[in-house]
Amino acid sequence: MKVINHIREVRQRKGITQIKLAEDLQVTRQTINAIEKNKYNPSLELSLKLAEYLDVPFTSLFYLDKSEENAE
Amino acid sequence: MKNQKLQVWIWPLIIVGMILGVIMGVYFFNDSTNNLSLAISIPFGAVLGFIIFYLLSKRNKRKSGNTPSFDERNTLMMQQFLVIAQNVIMLAVGTALVISYAKGITSINIEVLIVCWMILFILIGLGALVAKRL
Numbered sequence: 001m002k003v004i005n006h007i008r009e010v011r012q013r014k015g016i017t018q019i020k021l022a023e024d025l026q027v028t029r030q031t032i033n034a035i036e037k038n039k040y041n042p043s044l045e046l047s048l049k050l051a052e053y054l055d056v057p058f059t060s061l062f063y064l065d066k067s068e069e070n071a072e
Numbered sequence: 073m074k075n076q077k078l079q080v081w082i083w084p085l086i087i088v089g090m091i092l093g094v095i096m097g098v099y100f101f102n103d104s105t106n107n108l109s110l111a112i113s114i115p116f117g118a119v120l121g122f123i124i125f126y127l128l129s130k131r132n133k134r135k136s137g138n139t140p141s142f143d144e145r146n147t148l149m150m151q152q153f154l155v156i157a158q159n160v161i162m163l164a165v166g167t168a169l170v171i172s173y174a175k176g177i178t179s180i181n182i183e184v185l186i187v188c189w190m191i192l193f194i195l196i197g198l199g200a201l202v203a204k205r206l
Contacts, residue, residue, distance in 0.1 A: 019137050027143040029136055034145060043144050 002065040008036040010054045010061065025049050083122055091115045146204050153203035157196055 011021060018036075022029045027046065034040035035050075042050065051058040094114040132141065172180075 019139065022139040023137050026140055028139050028141070028146070031143050031145040040145055046144060 002038065003041050003062055004038055004065045005035065005062045006056075007032075007050060007054070007061065010056055011036075014054065016054075021053070025053060083125075087115065087118045087122065090118050142204070149203050149206060150200060153199060157199060161192065161196075 011018075018029050018032045022032050025032075025046065031040065031042075035042050047062060048058065051061050054061065091114065129141070
């Protein structure tokens with residue numbers, strides 16, 4: 001199952017740029033971009049930091065895509 | 073904080089190490105004249121490398137703010153690249169040895185080995201650079 005996230009939507013809603021987010025969480029901008037595009041699953045530490053920084057519950061930021069499982 | 077201190081010291085240490093290594097190498101192994109002019113090229117290269125690195129890091133800082141140049145994703149990609157590189161190199165070296173043996177080659181020059189090692193080293197370095205950028 002794939003992990004999907006809502007980071008881009010939440011970030012844009014709060015008016016935070018990728019660079020600002022990357023600077024504050026001390027990761028590269030490319031990593032933020034890869035996470036937002038669901039190409040890279042961040043570590044548990046970074047995921048928790050993201051949830052805390054964006055001030056949203058962890059489970060509403062990340063969730064499992066069950067459509068693949070249902071398709072099978 | 074500890075990492076930042078290390079980063080400050082790592083370049084001078086590399087340059088001084090290279091200079092000392094070359095001077096010692098020329099002094100101990102150059103049996104004819106101990107010509108130290110050979111040693112000048114290496115520190116010059118190291119200093120030039122440092123200047124290029126410094127200019128590039130300044131440009132990157134201007135471009136992407138105060139973000140680090142390396143994070144958990146880069147570490148993971150580097151690990152994956154090194155595992156793949158290790159397997160490919162072991163396979164390639166094994167194949168080259170078997171082919172050489174089949175062709176009847178029983179000895180090899182150290183110079184050829186050094187050149188092969190240098191090419192391998194450059195390829196791994198370039199690969200690591202590409203893996204980091206992905």
